[in-house]
Amino acid sequence: MATVSMTVNGKLVSRDIDPRTLLAQFLREELRLTGTHVGCDTTQCGCCTVHVDGKAMKSCTLLALGVDGSHITTIEGLAHGQELHPMQAAFRDHHGLQCGFCTPGMIMTAVDMVNRKGTNLDDQTIREELEGNICRCTGYHNIVKAVHYGAEAMAGTTKAAAE
């Protein structure tokens, strides 16, 4: 066992864990933050995407000990109370999901995309940036649309909303 400490959604957490614990497992099983999903477990589908020190990464391919001391934001950390993050609201308003399994990863990637590329995103940029997220239901059209409008809605609130 080894001790790991990190700040998750603004709260400092510390646990004794087996060194083989992946960040996705740590979030889901230790902290019970089950919004982070594990789809493929092979670094391809992007369902497990979270922000590590402000950057989108795949939590199924990080050891929890490997991000010791980091600041983690998960899908649970985006909304303000009952008020959805603009990107979450856009996915709901524009039907950017069907089964919803990939949605947490899509939204974490989308917010990271806006942080790096700004709030005025064209479709080609959105599609390229979503390369690491796989959806089996929607055919992506409404996801691209949702990211486009979610990014616009984040304009002006980008910094506050990002973390």
Place this chain on the structure above:
Amino acid sequence: MYPFTYHRPDSLGSAAALAGSADAKILAGGMTLLPTMKQRLAAPTSLVDLNSLSDLAGISVAGGKVTIGAMTRHADVAASEEVRKAIPALADLAGWIGDPMVRHRGTIGGSVANNDPAADYPAACLALGATIVTNMREIAADDFFTGLFDTALEEGEILTGIVFPIPAKAAYQKFRNPASRYAIVGVFVAQSAAGVRVTVTGAGENGVFRVASFEEALAKDFSAKAIEGIVVPAEGLNSDIHADAVYRANLINVMARRAVEAAR
């Protein structure tokens, strides 16, 4: 995941000592190693995580050379104005690896040390005549890539950085597997005072290799037309469900011509 011992040393010396022990493996970004361990394709009994060695990350450009620390992430190479100005082909290459999340974590040192036959960086190292720097010595790229997932690195030897001479012109063109984003064929073309080099990744049975016939033709006439009629033999190329050897051989010519046209 199976159980293992985890070390996160805070000095290169202790990292080297730990990495020298039997059955230890160095963890850089982990974008290949961790999935490989999950599948039991690799099963080291201990991991030596280099992520606390912040001295190993960073980019500097001086004296006609770009030096990139081993722990520099792909996203940082892709976004570096300095790299884009000095060797735009290298920034392009870094920006085409994997996907945004993989690029945020994966490192140049991990990619080069792993020498995956479809990885992008080995093509750049060999085409640009880079020098691979370790905690023990400097190794010319020509001597570094020794075969499939095999390099000149010895037990306990840690790759610390890579020095790329700035060429007159270069470009990388990649035909990607749309699912994995690895190269089915990737061609790096570089023109410098030392001549022209053309390297291929994704296609060779033994990993990255140079194409002498293209290099000779391009040294005389650096144009896509100069290599248009040169056939690359299919012998020694990979065949898999994505592309057979003949297809790859043809693709090498196509991607090389595109790279020559894109070179700047």
